[in-house]
Structure formats: C-alpha cells, structure tokens
Amino acid sequence: MTERQTLRGHLPHGVQELFQGEAARRRQAEAALRDLFSRWAYGELIPPTFEYDDTLAVGAGPELRQAMYRFFDREGQTLALRADFTTQVARMAATKLFDQPLPLRCFYIGSVFRYEEPQVGRQREFTQAGVELIGANTPAADAEVVALAAAALEALEVRDFQINLGQMALFRALTADLPPDDLERIRQATDQRNPARLRLALDAAGLAGPRRALLAGLPDLIGSLEVLQEAMAFGGAVAEAAERLAQVYRLLEAHGVAGHVILDLGEVRGMDYYTGITFRGVAPGLGWPLLSGGRYDELIGQFGRPLAAVGFGLGIERALLVQTPQAQPPWPAPHLVVQGCDHPACLGLVRRLRQEGYRIEMDVLGRQGEELLAHARRQGCRHVLRCQDDGRSWLLGDEKGERAVTAHRLLEEMKTWNG
Amino acid sequence: MERLTVALPKGRLLEPSVALFQRLGYACAVGNGSRQLLVDEPAADLRFLLARADDVPVYVEYGAADLGIVGQDVLRESGRDVYEPLHLGFGHCRLVLAGAPHQQGRDFRLVSSVRVATKYPRLARAYFLQQGISAEIIPLTGAIELAPRVGLADLLVDVVQTGRTLQENGLVELAEIMTCQATVIVNRVAHRLRLAEIRRLLSAIELSRGAGEQMLTADCQKKFL
Numbered sequence: 001m002t003e004r005q006t007l008r009g010h011l012p013h014g015v016q017e018l019f020q021g022e023a024a025r026r027r028q029a030e031a032a033l034r035d036l037f038s039r040w041a042y043g044e045l046i047p048p049t050f051e052y053d054d055t056l057a058v059g060a061g062p063e064l065r066q067a068m069y070r071f072f073d074r075e076g077q078t079l080a081l082r083a084d085f086t087t088q089v090a091r092m093a094a095t096k097l098f099d100q101p102l103p104l105r106c107f108y109i110g111s112v113f114r115y116e117e118p119q120v121g122r123q124r125e126f127t128q129a130g131v132e133l134i135g136a137n138t139p140a141a142d143a144e145v146v147a148l149a150a151a152a153l154e155a156l157e158v159r160d161f162q163i164n165l166g167q168m169a170l171f172r173a174l175t176a177d178l179p180p181d182d183l184e185r186i187r188q189a190t191d192q193r194n195p196a197r198l199r200l201a202l203d204a205a206g207l208a209g210p211r212r213a214l215l216a217g218l219p220d221l222i223g224s225l226e227v228l229q230e231a232m233a234f235g236g237a238v239a240e241a242a243e244r245l246a247q248v249y250r251l252l253e254a255h256g257v258a259g260h261v262i263l264d265l266g267e268v269r270g271m272d273y274y275t276g277i278t279f280r281g282v283a284p285g286l287g288w289p290l291l292s293g294g295r296y297d298e299l300i301g302q303f304g305r306p307l308a309a310v311g312f313g314l315g316i317e318r319a320l321l322v323q324t325p326q327a328q329p330p331w332p333a334p335h336l337v338v339q340g341c342d343h344p345a346c347l348g349l350v351r352r353l354r355q356e357g358y359r360i361e362m363d364v365l366g367r368q369g370e371e372l373l374a375h376a377r378r379q380g381c382r383h384v385l386r387c388q389d390d391g392r393s394w395l396l397g398d399e400k401g402e403r404a405v406t407a408h409r410l411l412e413e414m415k416t417w418n419g
Numbered sequence: 420m421e422r423l424t425v426a427l428p429k430g431r432l433l434e435p436s437v438a439l440f441q442r443l444g445y446a447c448a449v450g451n452g453s454r455q456l457l458v459d460e461p462a463a464d465l466r467f468l469l470a471r472a473d474d475v476p477v478y479v480e481y482g483a484a485d486l487g488i489v490g491q492d493v494l495r496e497s498g499r500d501v502y503e504p505l506h507l508g509f510g511h512c513r514l515v516l517a518g519a520p521h522q523q524g525r526d527f528r529l530v531s532s533v534r535v536a537t538k539y540p541r542l543a544r545a546y547f548l549q550q551g552i553s554a555e556i557i558p559l560t561g562a563i564e565l566a567p568r569v570g571l572a573d574l575l576v577d578v579v580q581t582g583r584t585l586q587e588n589g590l591v592e593l594a595e596i597m598t599c600q601a602t603v604i605v606n607r608v609a610h611r612l613r614l615a616e617i618r619r620l621l622s623a624i625e626l627s628r629g630a631g632e633q634m635l636t637a638d639c640q641k642k643f644l
Contacts, residue, residue: 160612193605285482287482
C-alpha cells in the first residue's frame with residue numbers, strides 16, 4: 001500500500017466504521033428498540049442532524065454546549081451538530097406539534113456528536129435511542145418511562161442491569177435558598193460521594209440541624225423505600241418530593257420491574273436540567289452508565305409552550321458492549337452463487353428465489369466452474385448454479401460435482417439448507 | 420461474582436497501602452520483589468492490581484478496577500470521573516509553586532508570560548487561570564527542579580514532602596497550591612452494582628485507619644472546592 005492510500009484510509013479521531021457482523025448487530029439492536037417503543041405507543045421522530053447553534057444550546061448545560069461541533073453556513077449563521085436529541089424533541093413539541101393531543105409519546109434513534117475524548121462505547125459520534133413522554137406530570141408518567149427503560153435494556157439482552165432512581169426535586173427543595181456557589185459545592189461533593197468534601201461544603205454554607213443532617217446523608221441513602229423515611233419526616237416540599245418518589249417506586253413494583261430499581265438520593269447529576277426523578281442504568285462489565293434520564297419540566301417552556309416532560313436516552317454502542325451473548329452474527333453468506341447469464345428464464349428463476357427470501361449472488365465477472373465454486377466457498381456459500389439449454393434446465397454444483405435439477409426440485413432442496 | 424478488584428499505585432504510596440490492607444488481614448502480596456501485577460487474595464473475594472500511580476484513576480474510571488488508592492495530586496491532575504468516598508490520612512504532600520529566590524515577591528500578574536515547568540499541567544493551568552497569571556506551561560515527566568536552573572522555565576509546579584529537593588537545587592517555595600493525601604476512589608458503576616461489598620471494605624478501612632490520624636486538612640479541601 002502506498003503512503004497516499006494509507007492516508008486516505010485514515011479516519012478522524014472519534015469516529016468508527018462498522019463492518020458486516022458488527023453492523024448487523026447494531027441494526028438488530030436498533031430494530032429491537034424501534035419495535036419495543038412502538039409497542040408502548042411511542043411514535044418516531046427523525047430530527048435533522050444539524051440546526052442553528054442557538055436552538056440546540058437551549059437547555060444544554062455548559063459541558064454539553066462546549067462539546068458541540070459548530071460551523072457556519074454561507075450566510076454566516078452558526079450551525080451545530082446535535083449533541084443530544086432532547087432539545088430537538090422539545091422544540092418540535094413546543095412548535096409544530098402544538099395541536100397534538102397530550103401527552104405526546106415520542107422516540108428517536110440516531111447519531112449524536114460530541115467533541116469529547118472517546119471512551120469505551122462512546123466515540124465522538126455515537127448512537128442514542130430514547131423516548132420522551134411530554135405533557136404529563138404524574139407518578140404514572142415517571143413510572144412508565146422508567147419501566148420502558150428497563151424493558152429497553154431487556155430487549156437489548158443486557159444481563160443483570162440495575163437502575164438507580166433519584167429525585168432531583170428533593171435535592172432542589174433542600175437547597176432552594178442557598179447561594180449558587182454553596183449549592184454547587186454541595187452538589188459536586190454529593191455527586192462524588194465524597195463525605196469529607198461534603199462536610200466542608202455544608203460548613204461553608206453555614207448549614208446546621210436536620211437539613212444539614214439530611215444533606216450530609218444523601219450520598220449514602222441508597223436502597224429501597226426505607227431510605228425515604230428521613231425526608232418524609234422533613235415536611236414541606238422535601239417530604240412531597242420523597243412521597244412522589246415513593247409513589248413512582250410502588251408503581252414500578254406493580255410494573256414488575258422494581259427488582260431492577262434502587263432508590264439513590266445521591267443521584268444529583270444534571271441539576272440545571274432535571275426537575276423531578278432522575279435515573280441511570282448500569283450493568284456489570286462497563287464502567288459507565290448505559291442510559292440516563294429523568295423529568296425536565298422547564299425545558300420545553302423555553303420554546304414558548306410550558307409542558308412537563310420525562311424521558312431517557314440510551315447509548316446503543318455501550319449497551320452492545322454488555323449484551324449477552326456477545327457472539328457476532330456472521331456476515332450473511334449467499335445461499336447460492338449463480339453463474340452470470342443472460343437468459344430470461346435463468347434471471348426469472350433468480351428473481352423468484354430472491355422473492356422467496358433467499359440471498360442470491362449473481363456473478364458479474366464471467367467466472368465459471370472451479371473458479372466460481374472457489375469464490376462461493378470463500379464467502380461461506382456451498383452451492384453454485386448455472387443454466388444449460390438456453391435456460392431450460394439447471395446444473396447445481398457443490399464440492400461433490402454437478403447435477404441437473406429442475407426449478408421445482410431446486411426450491412424443494414433449498415428449503416433443507418441451513419441458514 | 421467476579422472478585423472485587425483494587426488498584427494499588429506503584430511508588431511512594433504502595434508501602435502504606437499494602438500495610439493498610441495487611442492490617443485488615445489480607446495477604447496483599449504485591450510489590451516487594453514480587454513481579455506479579457495481578458494477585459488474587461487467597462482467602463477473600465478480592466484481587467489486587469498493581470499499576471503506575473498515574474494509571475490508577477484510569478483503571479478505576481473504566482471499571483477495570485472497582486476501587487483504587489491514589490494521591491489526590493494524581494487524581495485531580497487526571498480529571499477522571501470517579502467517586503472519592505474516603506481519605507486515608509497518609510501520603511501527605513503539598514503541590515507548590517517554586518522558583519529561584521529572586522522570583523520571590525514578583526507580581527506575576529504583570530508579566531506577559533511566565534514559563535512554568537511541571538508534571539501537573541492541568542492543575543498548574545487551573546491555578547494560573549484562577550490567579551489571573553498568563554503562563555506558558557511546559558509539561559515534563561521528571562526532574563522538574565532542573566528546569567529553572569538551566570533556563571528552561573522561570574518557575575515550577577511540583578509536589579513537595581519535606582522541601583529538601585527544592586533546597587538542594589537552590590529553589591524556594593513561592594505559594595502553596597493544594598495539600599494532598601492518599602484517597603480511595605471507586606468506579607461509579609461498581610459503586611452502584613457492588614455497594615454492599617464496597618461499603619464493607621470502606622468501613623473496615625475507615626476503622627483500621629485509626630482515630631488519631633488526621634483525615635484531611637480543611638485548608639486543602641477549601642482549595643479544591
């Protein structure tokens with residue numbers, strides 16, 4: 001290979017190309033999710049890949065905004081590749097979908113782009129699938145989306161997954177009156193589950209009494225309904241938030257997925273965005289979450305139509321890393337390789353076999369005999385076919401030699417082949 | 420269930436880390452002439468992984484190790500996204516700005532660009548940004564003290580324990596950037612999936628660490644916040 005050819009084969013950092021079996025697995029996963037979401041009565045949206053930068057920046061936190069790919073169009077407007085679907089869905093819900101009956105149930109599957117260092121299962125271009133349930137602020141809506149997240153991980157055959165379910169409304173209620181700096185210090189220490197740092201942040205904020213005790217305990221409040229007791233006793237908006245989470249949990253028990261769900265009050269990521277429940281799905285074998293989601297009741301209003309919403313997004317490449325079994329489906333070999341031919345009857349038979357669902361490769365390089373059989377074998381196909389007598393009969397060849405077959409006989413025999 | 424994997428750092432924190440686990444009753448047979456990098460604990464569902472200190476946060480962020488022990492200087496410099504549930508009270512050191520004595524008292528804010536040699540480019544950059552100083556960071560991998568002596572850099576940012584190395588090279592400390600100690604880090608997913616085991620191990624470590632040891636200096640923590 002010359003240097004020039006090598007260079008031409010290079011890819012920019014952070015993108016990947018999928019071949020054969022891997023491509024098939026990705027498409028299978030997408031199909032499984034599309035099918036699942038449809039059965040929960042969610043409708044697909046296909047938003048554009050790029051939009052105006054300032055539209056996509058709505059509701060994106062500083063980190064996501066920094067990670068966006070931007071470029072100019074010829075009028076000098078700044079465009080950006082989407083780094084997330086939720087903002088686009090929010091825009092669509094607030095504008096073109098304004099007269100649709102509520103709640104709206106939408107799903108999406110596609111690439112998102114983030115200028116970040118690639119990690120396991122997340123390149124700079126990666127595939128997200130997710131749902132948004134818009135126009136319903138009820139425990140039933142929260143529970144439906146969490147239950148659907150669990151169903152999605154099941155549909156992808158992710159083994160032993162777990163969903164950590166938190167409540168941003170509780171943390172917000174506990175910290176509502178704090179100055180932004182104090183709040184952010186407390187949030188970061190909680191998010192890092194760093195008790196030493198959290199103590200100092202609570203000191204710095206001058207917090208004492210039961211509120212301090214509850215905040216100091218949040219990183220360790222992980223478990224079942226019992227972790228909500230303290231917050232329930234707190235009263236006010238804090239108790240309301242805890243009660244809401246308890247309702248969602250009980251609904252998840254009724255949905256039959258509570259076995260996968262752990263309540264986790266230290267789950268405080270995405271505070272600028274989430275207003276209610278938040279959740280993350282994890283599974284053994286991957287150090288990063290597979291999916292994350294929650295309730296965000298303030299985003300869609302920024303597009304002019306206040307609507308409550310809850311949803312999640314799932315990283316398909318990450319889910320595939322922990323999918324069981326890890327076996328790759330093989331590149332689908334042709335069932336039959338047919339020698340190149342120009343007789344209508346022969347091409348008619350080929351058309352019919354394809355209609356029956358067989359993969360038929362027709363040679364276009366004029367290969368014959370041993371050469372054609374060797375070519376078929378290299379692709380994992382054991383049979384070749386050629387016509388004789390101007391397309392009136394056929395010879396089926398394999399490693400044992402050739403024999404004459406009728407079209408009917410061929411179809412009967414192909415039914416007995418595997419794969 | 421797979422064994423819980425603990426990443427230990429080569430270098431100055433290895434010996435106290437091994438001693439810590441041995442106090443808990445583990446054999447922890449890594450280092451000390453053993454060339455094994457991955458050691459199963461015979462009587463427990465635990466295994467130890469020996470890695471370069473800089474690599475410990477990477478192993479833990481990716482989940483290749485569930486937990487790790489690492490210095491806070493290395494952890495902050497790595498910028499890796501991990502939980503940090505327990506500070507260990509050993510391996511204390513300080514990250515400082517240092518230079519030749521004539522640099523003392525200079526107002527670097529009014530210098531167009533100072534050249535700074537360091538093994539900690541990320542922390543150094545953050546420090547100068549916060550101080551409003553324009554600095555050209557020169558990343559090096561060792562023997563930082565040499566840089567100011569031969570005119571490669573005006574200043575250096577490095578960790579000191581006793582300050583003897585600085586002294587031997589005719590350098591003085593100009594400012595303290597942060598104080599550090601050894602800390603336990605935990606992978607974010609392992610913490611969710613193996614919470615009970617991890618909690619048991621953390622509380623055992625916390626108990627054995629002893630009440631007399633200072634857990635962290637408030638001063639150092641304020642600087643991280």
